[in-house]
Amino acid sequence: MMTKNNYMTQKLNELTIKEARVGLDNGNFTAVELTQACLARIKERNGDINAFITVCEKGALEEAERAQKLIKDGKQKALTGIPFAVKDAICTAGVRSTGSAKILDNYTPPFDATVIKKIREQGGVFLGKNNCDAFGHGASNENSMYGPVRNPHDLTKVAGGSSGGSAAAVADNMCLFAIGEDTGGSIRQPASFCGVVGLRPSYGRNSRYGIMPMASSYDTVGPMTKTVEDLAMVMTEIAGQDDRDATTVPDLVPDYLKELKKDLTGIKIGVPKEYFDVDGMDEEVRKITRKKIEELKKQGAKIVDVSLPYTKYALSVYYIIVPSEDSSNMGRLDGVRYGVREEEKNLYDLYAHSRSAGFPEEVKRRILIGTYALSAGYYDAYYKKAQQVRTLIRQDFDRVFGEVDALITPTSPFPAFGIGEKSADPMALYLADIMVSAAGCGGIPGLSIPAGNTKAGLPVGVQIMGPRMSEGLVMRLGHHLTK
Amino acid sequence: MHVINMSLSVEDVRKIAKLARLELSPMEEKRYAETISVVLDYMKILNEVDTTGVESTSQVTKLQNIMREDIPRDSLIRKELIAQMPKVKMEELIVPGVFNDDEE
Numbered sequence: 001m002m003t004k005n006n007y008m009t010q011k012l013n014e015l016t017i018k019e020a021r022v023g024l025d026n027g028n029f030t031a032v033e034l035t036q037a038c039l040a041r042i043k044e045r046n047g048d049i050n051a052f053i054t055v056c057e058k059g060a061l062e063e064a065e066r067a068q069k070l071i072k073d074g075k076q077k078a079l080t081g082i083p084f085a086v087k088d089a090i091c092t093a094g095v096r097s098t099g100s101a102k103i104l105d106n107y108t109p110p111f112d113a114t115v116i117k118k119i120r121e122q123g124g125v126f127l128g129k130n131n132c133d134a135f136g137h138g139a140s141n142e143n144s145m146y147g148p149v150r151n152p153h154d155l156t157k158v159a160g161g162s163s164g165g166s167a168a169a170v171a172d173n174m175c176l177f178a179i180g181e182d183t184g185g186s187i188r189q190p191a192s193f194c195g196v197v198g199l200r201p202s203y204g205r206n207s208r209y210g211i212m213p214m215a216s217s218y219d220t221v222g223p224m225t226k227t228v229e230d231l232a233m234v235m236t237e238i239a240g241q242d243d244r245d246a247t248t249v250p251d252l253v254p255d256y257l258k259e260l261k262k263d264l265t266g267i268k269i270g271v272p273k274e275y276f277d278v279d280g281m282d283e284e285v286r287k288i289t290r291k292k293i294e295e296l297k298k299q300g301a302k303i304v305d306v307s308l309p310y311t312k313y314a315l316s317v318y319y320i321i322v323p324s325e326d327s328s329n330m331g332r333l334d335g336v337r338y339g340v341r342e343e344e345k346n347l348y349d350l351y352a353h354s355r356s357a358g359f360p361e362e363v364k365r366r367i368l369i370g371t372y373a374l375s376a377g378y379y380d381a382y383y384k385k386a387q388q389v390r391t392l393i394r395q396d397f398d399r400v401f402g403e404v405d406a407l408i409t410p411t412s413p414f415p416a417f418g419i420g421e422k423s424a425d426p427m428a429l430y431l432a433d434i435m436v437s438a439a440g441c442g443g444i445p446g447l448s449i450p451a452g453n454t455k456a457g458l459p460v461g462v463q464i465m466g467p468r469m470s471e472g473l474v475m476r477l478g479h480h481l482t483k
Numbered sequence: 484m485h486v487i488n489m490s491l492s493v494e495d496v497r498k499i500a501k502l503a504r505l506e507l508s509p510m511e512e513k514r515y516a517e518t519i520s521v522v523l524d525y526m527k528i529l530n531e532v533d534t535t536g537v538e539s540t541s542q543v544t545k546l547q548n549i550m551r552e553d554i555p556r557d558s559l560i561r562k563e564l565i566a567q568m569p570k571v572k573m574e575e576l577i578v579p580g581v582f583n584d585d586e587e
Contacts (some may be wrong), residue, residue, distance in 0.1 A: 365515060389537075394543070
């Protein structure tokens with residue numbers, strides 16, 4: 001049992017949610033002290049890491065006081081008094097939400113995204129907004145108009161993207177957990193680069209109301225935490241159907257913590273060979289992943305070699321469908337009703353100047369690719385073709401999940417790369433998504449867990465994927481591999 | 484049958500940018516033509532897949548016609564929405580005329 005003395009050697013901001021819950025409920029420290037520890041860490045480190053665009057110091061301390069009162073009255077829930085951070089592409093009531101693009105530099109949403117509302121309603125302490133690739137466009141967090149996020153393990157390296165600020169904030173103990181968004185890897189890849197846990201849930205599991213949309217048929221929102229247990233705690237609180245998001249599914253939300261307790265006997269895990277012969281795959285990543293596969297075997301799981309032959313097309317499908325849907329979603333950002341407007345005498349110039357000044361290079365590139373792919377004469381060759389191949393990728397998953405319960409792969413073919421190393425070559429950056437884009441195509445859950453470090457001290461993540469709505473199983477596997 | 488093209492000219496970029504309401508400098512046009520051509524070249528790989536008779540995937544949940552009761556409930560507050568508008572006069576949003584602009 002932890003006593004007050006233990007907490008003096010370990011700083012409060014370094015606690016997991018589970019540990020903090022026990023400490024708060026036992027009165028070992030208060031929600032205000034816990035929040036102050038996170039705010040102090042942010043002050044100390046954010047200048048170097050750039051994980052936060054906006055910090056809500058005053059609001060967070062007020063929320064912490066309210067949370068402490070709930071705890072004192074015995075009215076606390078799972079996340080009462082727990083300090084958390086939110087990706088800036090998610091709307092937060094009364095707090096500036098830029099999406100990391102200047103076109104929304106002054107935008108303060110009058111409402112909370114549903115997942116944020118759920119956390120705040122039970123007294124979660126909202127610390128501030130995390131830097132990200134603008135509107136989720138990127139895999140390195142270098143496409144933010146507020147500067148890149150630096151990896152806490154090595155400040156010369158990227159944090160990954162697009163939810164890079166959220167991953168770095170959790171890894172550096174600036175918050176206890178963060179809420180990110182994953183379209184084709186934006187939670188999992190930065191989680192692997194920064195050494196934290198991140199879940200892309202099944203499409204439709206969590207409400208996306210209030211999430212700035214990127215690719216509507218791919219987008220998901222999920223937690224980033226220090227442990228799988230913490231992830232299960234947050235998922236249990238935020239998942240579920242929402243009548244403000246008609247794509248959410250009616251399936252009941254299980255108590256994911258209970259799911260973690262089951263063992264792995266009889267579970268069949270597939271190792272898809274296509275994920276292990278990727279060009280440029282780092283040998284240390286391969287070795288660390290293999291070690292985790294051995295651990296699964298020791299814990300009673302059966303390991304089966306499987307094949308997903310359409311995997312090699314997933315990235316092309318992703319980079320056609322996503323920019324297409326994206327170019328349409330970005331249409332709402334035009335300087336007319338909200339955000340930053342460049343005043344002009346005629347409407348066309350107002351649109352064009354506001355958009356050109358307010359979007360970074362990569363957002364414009366994706367809008368151009370999408371507009372091209374959807375334009376007359378090219379729709380069939382690009383968009384329709386990609387949607388058809390997407391069907392084949394989904395059928396690959398359907399077939400393989402008839403043979404095995406889940407899949408294990410690396411999350412990224414390589415650990416965090418240098419800031420500026422790939423930014424001149426967009427295709428090289430797109431290739432960073434090679435392990436994570438297929439789950440987006442299939443709408444299936446993918447979990448990244450920290451699996452070890454390279455000799456240079458950079459974290460390596462392993463990905464576990466399962467059939468749609470199998471978050472419980474995926475987290476159970478992740479828990480057994482990290483506990 | 485349409486097949487995936489390999490490259491994009493500066494002229495193409497200019498045309499798409501106009502459709503997308505983006506204004507690009509000549510330098511940007513050149514850079515986008517080069518970088519997007521590399522991306523399109525990579526996508527050629529899709530030409531090897533036979534998709535004859537394969538259905539398109541436009542969504543993954545199989546949900547259809549999601550209905551809810553049409554009952555009044557709390558919605559966004561007018562004053563807060565107006566506060567986000569870039570240019571307001573007498574509580575109304577001001578924009579340049581739609582039909583009197585001089586777009587070529």
